[in-house]
Amino acid sequence: MSILEKSLFYNYLPCSSAHALRFLANEIDITPLFWCSYEPVYSVYEAIVQDNKTPWEYTWDIKPFDKDMGILQEIVFSDNFQFIKQKIINLLENGYTVQIRTKNRNIPHMVELNSNLEGVHTLTLTSYDDTKDVFKIYDFPFEKEYSSEILQKAYDQVSSNFITYYRLEKDATTIENISTHYQLFKSRMLKINDDFSIYEExxxxxxxxxxLKEKLVYFFGVIALSRELTFIYMINNNLSEYLVDSIKKITNLAEIIKQLMLKYSIKGFVSEKDTFNSIRKINDLQKMELEFLNAIRDEFLSGEKRELIKKYPNPPIDIQVNHITDSSAWLSWNNKEDEQYEQYTYNIQLNSIGIASTNKTTFIINNLKPETSYFVSISSVDSSGQFSKEVKVESFKTSDKKIFGDLSRFKFVSASSYEDDDRAPHNVVDNDESTRWSSAYSDNEWICIDLGYVMRFNKVKLHWEDAHALEYKVQISVDMENWIDIHYEQDCKGGIEEIEYLKHLTRYVRVLGIKRATIFGYSLWEFSIYNEE
Structure with missing residues (x-):
């Protein structure tokens, strides 16, 4: 289930519920549990904006247990880890995962995260190695191994403590269970009385x-997750296409607003233009939420499904060809105003030949020739597979071949992973000191610049964020398969590093992470390749 791979799921649900649902999904279809995931806006506002609660402190109605589905929550009380340790081991050996409550100050990764040291956090134990007396734990996005000694100190510091695990008693996919949850969902949605005036506030x-930037990130994060879980429930329970389409658009818009609030929070200020843009989007969300709630009531009360009027999507507008180099070009575009919250796929053609499909509104074209004219066309495809009848076309010409200076600026960049769209690989060559690439939270990660051609260079510049490598290599290749080490660093201190006096011919230059300096992934503000005269 794709929602279980999204940080949204873990950042805006209580950690104990999110982790339990993740592991239950390995055994059963957890979709029926989402029947109560639609949270009223006034409840979220009161808890997060007025009462200053975090998303993981918000009291969601969705729970990882349900007697009707045969999912039983078992709690075993004990204030002493050594007394309960063998019980935990037995459960792990029998295929269960076990949740324990721990004091933050005693858990190394919680200390590194600057968490409230006096706070209590739930960890999920997934296995035990008796040869090392070590437990493997999961705490999104981290997988760690901690000794019994560490866990005992962390567990025993929590008063009135207990462990939790979830037991399946019977098949959770019977027709009777599905019908029961559907009736509960129907009753819940009919009882919600919300005019969404909170959005006016x-x-x-x-x-x-x-x-209120941080609070609004939390608020719209909870709303986005609530609506996405509702969408997942509805699409699996034969509600009308109109309602499913409506809740999906609401999900998309709530996520867009959440991302805007996150950017404002990082920037530290909100311009007048940003404010009005946000207010316009919140106004749209208020209108869409009200229309959805009225429509689902009408469908439940009348029994008649509202028809979704399908129309061909429009082609994208405002296509821009930016940052044209001798081998690459950056594309960006928008949807028409009335389609900006649709979830479209875009088919991209270069000189009438299909080269890619993407669900984003940006794309970098690679493998171009210098001083050459091209035309690019983009068509939209909606969720039902309908193509826009028109195709938007733009033309451009690549620059002459650059052999001196910064050879990497605006070139194509690939990576083994990236944390999210705001920390994508191309940020290291975008000439913007406020953007960066960030990898997944593991040691074996890499980022690679394609210079476009085999070229001579003599310097590499790296500007690390705080989450830097401790040990890494710089490698070169002419085919992206066979790599040669040109620099090996075993004790990187972070900051700005300039690797000079190099004499190499290559097309691809890669930074290969070997060991991280922090619990996070690798993060670079800049990765530049120079041929200085």
Whole structure:
């Protein structure tokens, strides 16, 4: 289930519920549990904006247990880890995962995360190695191994402590269970009485310049997750295409607003233009939420499914060809105003030949020839597979071949992974000091620049974020398969590193991470390749 791979799921649900659902999904279809995932806006506002709660402190109605589905939550009380340790080991050996409550100050990765040291956090134990007396734990996005000694100190510091595990008693996919949960969902949605005036409150607070950016990230994160889980439930329970389409658009828009609030929080300020853009989107969300709630009530009360009027999607607008080099070009585009919250795929053609499909509104074309004219065309494809009848076309010409200076700026960049769209690989060559690449949280990660051609270079510059490598290699290749080491660093201190006096011919230059300096992934503000005269 794709939602279980998204940080949204773990950042905006209580950690104990999110982890339990993740592991239950390995055994059963957990979709029926989502029947109560639609959270009223006023409840979220009261808890997060007024009462200053975090998303993981918010009281969601969705739970990882359900007697009707035969999912039983078992709790075993004990204030002493040594007394309960053998019980935990037995459960792990029988295929269960076990959750324990721990004091943050005693868990190394919680200390590194600057968590409240006096806070209590739930860890999920997944296996035990008796030869080393070590437990493997899962705590999204981390997988760690901790000794019994560490866990005992962390566990025993929590008063009135207990362990939790979940036991399956019977098949959870019977027709009776599905019907029961559907009736509960129907009753819940009919009882919700919300005019969504809370969104008016949020618009007023934004307009007045109130510094609520972090709270609004939390608020819209909970709303986005709530609506996405509702979408997943609805699409599996034969509700009308109109309703499913509506809740998906609401999900997309809530996520867009959450990302805007996150960017404002990182920037530290909100311009007047940003404020009005946010207010306009919140206004759209308010309207869409009200229309959805009225429509689902009408469908439940009348029994008639509202028809989704399908139309061909429009082609994208405002296509821009930016940052043209001798071998690459950066594309960006938008949807029409009335389609900006649709989830489209875009087919890209170069000189009438299909080269890629993407669900993003940016793309970098690679493998171009210098001083050559091209035309690019982009068509939209909606979720039902309908293509836009028109195709938007733009033309451009690549620059002449560059052999001196910064050879990497605006070139194509690939990586083994990236944390999210805001920390994508191309950020290291975008000439913007405020953007960066960030990898997954593991040691064996890499980032690679394609210079476009086999070229001579003599310097590499790396500007690390705090999450830097401790040990890494710089490698070169002419075919992206066979690599040669040109620099090996075993004790990187981070910051800006300039590797000079190099004499190499290559097309691809790669930084290969071997060991991280922090619990996070690798992160670079800049990765540049130079041929200085």
């Amino acid at each position: 949020l618009k007023t607070l934004l307009y007045q310049g109130n510094d």
